[in-house]
Amino acid sequence: MNLIILGAPGSGKGTQAQQLAERAGLRHISSGDLLREAIARKTELGQQVETIIEAGELVPDEVVLKLVMEALADSEGLNGWILDGYPRNPDQAEALEDVLSMNRQVVDAVVFLKVDADTIVERLLKRGRVDDTEDTIRTRLKVYEKETLPVLEFYELRYDVHEINGTMAIDEVADAIRELVDA
Numbered sequence: 658m659n660l661i662i663l664g665a666p667g668s669g670k671g672t673q674a675q676q677l678a679e680r681a682g683l684r685h686i687s688s689g690d691l692l693r694e695a696i697a698r699k700t701e702l703g704q705q706v707e708t709i710i711e712a713g714e715l716v717p718d719e720v721v722l723k724l725v726m727e728a729l730a731d732s733e734g735l736n737g738w739i740l741d742g743y744p745r746n747p748d749q750a751e752a753l754e755d756v757l758s759m760n761r762q763v764v765d766a767v768v769f770l771k772v773d774a775d776t777i778v779e780r781l782l783k784r785g786r787v788d789d790t791e792d793t794i795r796t797r798l799k800v801y802e803k804e805t806l807p808v809l810e811f812y813e814l815r816y817d818v819h820e821i822n823g824t825m826a827i828d829e830v831a832d833a834i835r836e837l838v839d840a
């Protein structure tokens with residue numbers, strides 16, 4: 658089973674994707690984690706993207722696509738994957754469709770975690786990652802509305818998108834996702 662999980666920063670995508678991946682034997686592919694790993698390892702790519710991420714802007718498409726493609730190729734033998742944080746703009750969504758059709762893979766489900774802006778700001782300030790400062794959060798939310806919300810429309814035209822209320826308790830959200838995945 659291959660899943661895409663969509664939602665604003667702080668909507669709980671990472672938490673849910675990780676839980677579900679463990680439970681269902683899927684590979685959790687988080688573009689943000691892949692980028693942060695590259696930064697931590699001080700690779701050339703990591704050094705290229707560090708200031709971009711701290712500013713809350715999007716990393717160039719080709720950079721993220723490369724990391725995501727490697728991770729997709731590395732999912733062989735598992736029951737599938739769950740993509741979290743990618744795609745983040747319509748061009749990335751198009752690129753993903755191309756890669757998947759080349760690899761003869763399909764998207765089985767698209768989940769959208771819906772959370773209001775106030776809750777998002779509150780959650781991110783509490784989390785306190787280096788890109789969770791008030792200024793950066795504001796930028797990330799703007800980028801989300803402008804670049805990433807159109808991705809939701811992209812998938813709504815092609816797939817059945819399952820909207821889940823992301824303000825519920827973590828376990829309740831997990832149950833809701835599990836129900837639709839099991840269905």
Ligand code: ADP
Nearest residue numbers: 666667688689710713714715716721742743745
């Ligand atoms: P969150 O979902 O809380 O914003 P992520 O870990 O998904 O956190 O992303 C952190 C940052 O990594 C983003 O603000 C962006 O700079 C970069 N990033 C992650 N995924 C992508 C992507 N698909 N395209 C471009 N940049 C990305």
